[in-house]
Amino acid sequence: MDGLTINEAAETTGWSSRMLRYIEREGLIAPRRSPSGYRLYGAEELQRLRTLRELLDAHDLSLGDVGFASRLDRDEELHTAVESWLQARPSRPDDVPASDWLRFEQDKHERLLAKAGELTAT
Amino acid sequence: MDGLTINEAAETTGWSSRMLRYIEREGLIAPRRSPSGYRLYGAEELQRLRTLRELLDAHDLSLGDVGFASRLDRDEELHTAVESWLQARPSRPDDVPASDWLRFEQDKHERLLAKAGELTAT
DNA sequence: CCAACCTTGACACGATCGTGGTAAGGTTGT
DNA sequence: ACAACCTTACCACGATCGTGTCAAGGTTGG
Numbered sequence: 001m002d003g004l005t006i007n008e009a010a011e012t013t014g015w016s017s018r019m020l021r022y023i024e025r026e027g028l029i030a031p032r033r034s035p036s037g038y039r040l041y042g043a044e045e046l047q048r049l050r051t052l053r054e055l056l057d058a059h060d061l062s063l064g065d066v067g068f069a070s071r072l073d074r075d076e077e078l079h080t081a082v083e084s085w086l087q088a089r090p091s092r093p094d095d096v097p098a099s100d101w102l103r104f105e106q107d108k109h110e111r112l113l114a115k116a117g118e119l120t121a122t
Numbered sequence: 123m124d125g126l127t128i129n130e131a132a133e134t135t136g137w138s139s140r141m142l143r144y145i146e147r148e149g150l151i152a153p154r155r156s157p158s159g160y161r162l163y164g165a166e167e168l169q170r171l172r173t174l175r176e177l178l179d180a181h182d183l184s185l186g187d188v189g190f191a192s193r194l195d196r197d198e199e200l201h202t203a204v205e206s207w208l209q210a211r212p213s214r215p216d217d218v219p220a221s222d223w224l225r226f227e228q229d230k231h232e233r234l235l236a237k238a239g240e241l242t243a244t
Numbered sequence: 245c246c247a248a249c250c251t252t253g254a255c256a257c258g259a260t261c262g263t264g265g266t267a268a269g270g271t272t273g274t
Numbered sequence: 275a276c277a278a279c280c281t282t283a284c285c286a287c288g289a290t291c292g293t294g295t296c297a298a299g300g301t302t303g304g
Contacts, residue, residue: 001272017280018265019263037270038279044210052207055207059200059203069190069194069205078181081177086188088166129250138294140292140295156250158251161251186291
């Protein structure tokens with residue numbers, strides 16, 4: 001049975017065994033398993049666990065953050081969806097030729113609808 | 123004062139005014155301000171608010187997720203740090219030529235150190 | 245001037261996160 | 275065979291998230 005078992009890996013990486021299981025469930029680091037189901041951490045995993053700690057500390061990230069980044073990496077569809085949303089950056093208001101705002105004097109609700117209508121109908 | 127005020131924007135987008143402020147604090151959508159500090163939402167912002175809702179629902183994301191993606195987009199240093207961590211993907215254990223494991227028969231701690239040493243010294 | 249907005253800040257509260265512990269049961273090495 | 279490990283599945287608990295509401299004060303428009 002080569003590779004470190006979970007508690008050994010915990011000892012050398014500084015994570016608790018509890019957290020190693022948690023990290024696995026987050027989809028970040030999933031070591032292979034022995035035939036009987038024991039987690040076996042190899043050099044790659046140990047290295048990644050250590051650099052993960054550094055990554056989190058250095059940039060003040062959460063495991064969820066990195067998990068999400070990983071998801072972004074694997075799910076191309078999600079990646080483009082998020083990216084295209086972000087790309088529609090808040091334009092300078094000057095871009096929107098201040099059209100004839102507030103021409104109407106109707107009740108509040110109708111004014112609202114009218115304003116929204118004009119805005120989105122651009 | 124053109125543009126929709128926060129409660130008007132809330133009404134047309136489906137978000138609550140509370141959430142619009144929260145979204146702003148998350149760094150996602152920050153409308154310009156009137157001279158006296160009132161938030162003024164324009165067409166772009168309203169559109170982004172609506173598509174944000176769709177984005178979250180469609181992919182089961184949190185505001186924090188999108189906020190983090192935005193941070194990734196703006197902070198190149200952070201982006202490369204995360205990306206390079208992710209790129210070091212969990213290698214198939216076959217990649218690691220199962221070296222001479224478990225040759226020693228010493229006390230638990232020394233064995234651990236030895237194992238970790240060999241692993242990381244690869 | 246006054247009602248109806250807006251602002252920031254605070255308290256609240258259920259839901260989820262990050263973490264530890266414990267229980268019930270299988271595996272391993274001597 | 276037995277101690278010392280491993281597994282999954284829970285309960286717990288403070289911290290943060292998502293959201294509402296309220297307070298104290300400034301702005302706006304008729």
